[in-house]
Amino acid sequence: LLEEWKNEMKEKIDSINQILPTTPAGGFDDAGGKAQAVRMWIRSVLDDIVRYKAQHHSLLNEVATTLQLDLPNDVVNKNILPFLELP
Secondary structure (H helix, E strand, O other): OHHHHHHHHHHHHHHHHHHHHHOOOOOOOOOHHHHHHHHHHHHHHHHHHHHHHHHHHHHHHHHHHHHHHHOOHHHHHHHHHHHHOOO
């Protein structure tokens, strides 16, 4: 899964290099196509990051549940659950 995310982000990063050369720059009073393309690209990248973070959190919760079932409670509470409290 991590490899898949990495490949998707590489493609996303490369995509802006394909878009910008053919996008009009715009004028002095106009933000222009390049600025709009960069904004849309950034939004797309941020959306992907939010999605990856949600999927990662879900996987961590799944693993924590499995560990809680398989390990003694004190081991889980002292060593594993605090680690999973990510910002």
